[in-house]
Amino acid sequence: xxxxxxxxxxxxxxxxxxxxxxxxxxxxxxxxxxxxxxxxxxxxxxxxxxxxxxxxxxxxxxxxxxxxxxxxxxxxxxxxxxxxxxxxxxxxxxxxxxxxxxxxxxxxxxxxxxxxxxxxxxxxxxxxxxxxxxxxxxxxxxxxxxxxxxxxxx
Amino acid sequence: xxxxxxxxxxxxxxxxxxxxxxxxxxxxxxxxxxxxxxxxxxxxxxxxxxxxxxxxxxxxxxxxxxxxxxxxxxxxxxxxxxxxxxxxxxxxxxxxxxxxxxxxxxxxxxxxxxxxxxxxxxxxxxxxxxxxxxxxxxxxxxxxxxxxxxxxxx
DNA sequence: ATACTTGCAAATGATTTGCCAGTGT
DNA sequence: ACACTGGCAAATCATTTGCAAGTAT
Numbered sequence: 001x002x003x004x005x006x007x008x009x010x011x012x013x014x015x016x017x018x019x020x021x022x023x024x025x026x027x028x029x030x031x032x033x034x035x036x037x038x039x040x041x042x043x044x045x046x047x048x049x050x051x052x053x054x055x056x057x058x059x060x061x062x063x064x065x066x067x068x069x070x071x072x073x074x075x076x077x078x079x080x081x082x083x084x085x086x087x088x089x090x091x092x093x094x095x096x097x098x099x100x101x102x103x104x105x106x107x108x109x110x111x112x113x114x115x116x117x118x119x120x121x122x123x124x125x126x127x128x129x130x131x132x133x134x135x136x137x138x139x140x141x142x143x144x145x146x147x148x149x150x151x152x153x154x
Numbered sequence: 155x156x157x158x159x160x161x162x163x164x165x166x167x168x169x170x171x172x173x174x175x176x177x178x179x180x181x182x183x184x185x186x187x188x189x190x191x192x193x194x195x196x197x198x199x200x201x202x203x204x205x206x207x208x209x210x211x212x213x214x215x216x217x218x219x220x221x222x223x224x225x226x227x228x229x230x231x232x233x234x235x236x237x238x239x240x241x242x243x244x245x246x247x248x249x250x251x252x253x254x255x256x257x258x259x260x261x262x263x264x265x266x267x268x269x270x271x272x273x274x275x276x277x278x279x280x281x282x283x284x285x286x287x288x289x290x291x292x293x294x295x296x297x298x299x300x301x302x303x304x305x306x307x308x
Numbered sequence: 309a310t311a312c313t314t315g316c317a318a319a320t321g322a323t324t325t326g327c328c329a330g331t332g333t
Numbered sequence: 334a335c336a337c338t339g340g341c342a343a344a345t346c347a348t349t350t351g352c353a354a355g356t357a358t
C-alpha cells in the first residue's frame with residue numbers, strides 16, 4: 001500500500017471526490033466504503049458509527065458495524081474524517097474540514113455546538129498561563145449544560 | 155431504608171467516620187464495603203474501580219469488581235465519593251470534599267491536576283457569554299497536553 | 309429472622325480483532 | 334490473480350444486572 005497521509009489532504013467537496021482520493025491512496029471502493037462516505041455527506045453533522053451502519057434512516061443495518069469502524073479509522077487516517085467523544089455515549093464521526101473544530105457538549109440533552117480554535121484561544125491562553133496545560137476541545141469537548149437545559153435546571 | 159441524602163453530608167475525616175455515616179443511613183458495614191472505603195482513604199487521590207478492587211497494591215482482586223461499583227455508587231449517592239472521566243480509560247473515583255473540584259487531564263500521560271471552581275470562573279464566564287453554555291469540569295475534565303507532554307511534542 | 313450484601317456469571321454498550329470467503333482493479 | 338475488504342463471530346474494556354448464598358444487625 002502507498003504510504004498513508006497523516007495530515008488532512010484537502011476538504012472533500014463530494015462523496016466522489018473522497019472516493020477518488022481513496023482510490024489514489026491504493027484503497028478500493030467497495031459498497032460498504034461508499035455507503036459510509038455518502039452517509040457521512042448526507043448526515044451533514046456528527047453521527048455515531050451505529051447511525052452510519054444503519055444508513056441514517058435508522059432502518060436495518062446495511063453495513064456491518066465492524067466494517068464501519070474499520071472504514072472510519074482509515075478515513076480518519078487520511079484526514080477525511082474526524083471524531084470526538086461528547087460525554088457518555090458513542091463517539092461521533094463527521095467529515096473533516098480544512099479548519100480544526102472544537103466543541104461544547106450538553107451533558108443533559110447531548111446537544112453539541114461548534115467553536116473555532118480562534119474564539120477559544122483566550123481560554124486556552126488562560127489555562128496555559130494558569131496550569132501549563134495546552135487544552136484542546138477537539139477530541140474531548142467541554143461539557144456542561146446548554147442554554148435550554150440550564151434554564152430547565154432552575 | 156432511610157431516605158438517601160443527595161447533597162454532600164460532610165467531609166469525611168476518616169474511614170470510621172464514613173462507616174458510621176453509612177450505618178446511620180441504614181447501610182451495613184461489610185468487609186467489601188470497608189475495603190472500598192479504606193482503600194479510597196489510602197489512595198489519597200483518584201483511582202479506578204479496578205484499582206480499588208485490587209486493594210491498591212495491584213495484587214489479586216480482593217473485592218469483586220461488581221461490589222466495588224455497587225458500593226461506589228451508593229457512596230456517591232451519599233455524597234461521600236465522586237468520580238470523573240478523564241479521556242479514554244476507566245472512570246476515576248475519590249473521596250468527595252466539601253468543595254467542588256474540577257480538573258484538567260493530560261491526553262497523553264493521563265496526569266490530572268485539580269482546579270478550583272473559582273479559578274475557572276473567568277473561563278466559565280467567557281463560555282457563558284459566548285455560547286450560553288454553563289460548563290463544568292467536574293465530571294468531564296478539560297483535556298489537553300500537560301506541560302511535560304506538551305514539550306515532548308515539539 | 310430479615311433485609312441488606314456479596315461473589316459469580318451473564319448481559320450491556322462501544323469498539324476491536326481474527327478469519328476466511330468475496331471482490332475491486 | 335492478488336491484495337484489499339466485507340461479513341460474522343468472538344474478544345475486549347468498562348460497567349451493570351440477575352441471583353442465590355452469606356451475613357450484619
